[in-house]
Amino acid sequence: DGGITQSPKYLFRKEGQNVTLSCEQNLNHDAMYWYRQDPGQGLRLIYYSQIVNDFQKGDIAEGYSVSREKKESFPLTVTSAQKNPTAFYLCASSMAGQAGELFFGEGSRLTVL
């Protein structure tokens, strides 16, 4: 079955540590996205990538980094510079030019202790 796989589903981190969230898709989609979800605030875009080896900052990129070395993979690193990293992180993908029809993973919940 085609889809998007995020891992881990739950992650605990101590303050000052970097953590990397994995996102893999087998839908052959060109575009991939990372969103952050906080209660009552909806989804905010962190980074997006329209093609391999290229990515752009979204609305809240500070304290995050990404890479897009393969079409299937778009990992997100939450660095120690992110002041409030506890959140639910969602990865999504879409066909090129169809950013409205997003396919989402199941999400990763990060808690900073």
Next chain:
Amino acid sequence: GEDVEQSLFLSVREGDSSVINCTYTDSSSTYLYWYKQEPGAGLQLLTYIFSNMDMKQDQRLTVLLNKKDKHLSLRIADTQTGDSAIYFCAESGMFSGGYNKLIFGAGTRLAVHP
């Protein structure tokens, strides 16, 4: 700027109709979308409407669009407990690089009770 607003909570009785409302600001949006998020999961596209349409019906779902007032609504007929979820309204926008993007509202949590 671009903004999408929704009420945060709606409670309905099982079997009744639910109406979730949304207002948006970008009159140039080509499409408007409804996504559904079940507890602890990602979002899934429920339906969408092209901006030159007033209404779209898909089984129990009816989407109404009032472009003049920039108002979008989602009606769920015969609401069931399985419809309990967060519903997100989204409008299409544009990244600075020229690529399309989605702007999401905060989501409306629908609670269905017996």
